[in-house]
Amino acid sequence: MALEQLQDSEVFPDTATTEVTCYRPNQACYSQSQSVIQETAVAIEFNGIAYTVMMCSPTNLEEFAIGFAYTNQIITHYHDIHDIEISHSKQGITLHIEVANRCLNHLKNKQRSLAGVTGCGICGAEKLDSVCQLLPTVPFRSQYNINALQPAFRELSQLQQLNHKTGASHAAAYCDEQGKMIAIFEDVGRHIALDKLIGFIVRHHYQGGAIFVTSRASYEMVQKVVCAGIEYLFAISAVTQMAIELAASSQLTLGGFCRSGRAEIYSHPQRIVGEIIS
Structure with missing residues (x-):
């Protein structure tokens, strides 16, 4: 299946164009057109x-x-x-x-x-x-090689079309257990980008794999991933203590600061294999 990305931007425009006045060090101010994200x-x-x-x-x-x-x-x-x-x-x-x-x-x-x-x-x-919902536990079905994190986030960054145009969107992506990027969804809201991704996962009956988000991971993000039955949530930014506690009790493997040769695994690290190769 081809990578799933935003497909209806022509029907529902995700950006608008506006004129802005720009100020830069040691330069006279100037005007230019700029894409801004729709809300x-x-x-x-x-x-x-x-x-x-x-x-x-x-x-x-x-x-x-x-x-x-x-x-x-x-x-x-x-x-x-x-x-x-x-x-x-x-x-x-x-x-x-x-x-x-x-x-x-x-x-x-x-x-x-x-x-x-x-x-x-x-x-x-x-x-x-x-x-504070009672959640099921996710099964232990797979292991994830730590060396797949950085390439996945690099690919995710390259595929963020809306963010490239506006600098104002979050993204949530789904990879299979072999590290292949299956789907990416962007939105001005990080929770909504994740909801869109989980809607895709539920609609197409995907199991296994990992979810990547270009934001922090708070407890409600963990809730959503656990509801979808996915074993891994990797965030490019920090995680909260409540997210850690919920991930631990739900058997979710939660990672934060997954960037630049770094990853912090906060719960159920036994699913992670390999070592980061510099």
Whole structure:
């Protein structure tokens, strides 16, 4: 299967062009055109029930709908979604998601407000027990060679088309157990980039492999990866203590500062093999 990347940017533009005035050391100011990242209000409805509004990049919205529903435990399987319709208005975009009737009970336990900020993982959650979810454990199915990390992040950096244009997007990528890059999704919000990726994984029934993110790894990022049944989460930046504790209890191998010949493994290092070769 070919590498999956943003495919609908022509239908839903992910950037806009604006004129900016630039100031540089020892130079007169000058004007130039610059690409800036789009940020759109996306409302999510389940069976006609308004659920939440997220600020995100207006691309790969079906994957976002699937990943959001899955990582928020509204659905338990891709086939729980019967239909996804996307509508536009002056205010933004609405995702009309039709789910199986049995999933409506999950909605009652996931009450949220109708406002969320860019990429926030817990915006609008009304109760602490809706934030700190009980999670399954991921199985020990594979080992990962530490030397595959740096090439994977280099490839991820090269493939970040939206970030190359704007410098303002996060990315989440999925590699198989042989280190082959399978999919990459970008968004102005790091959680939403991950939701889009997990939507792709769930839709195509992928198992195994590792997820890479171009951000820090907080506990809600760990939650999403564990929900997807993936054994590895590698972040280019730091991790939080709560993320470490959740990864440890869920049997997730969590890595941070995975860059420039460096990697810190915070939980279940027994899955990691090899040594970093300088």
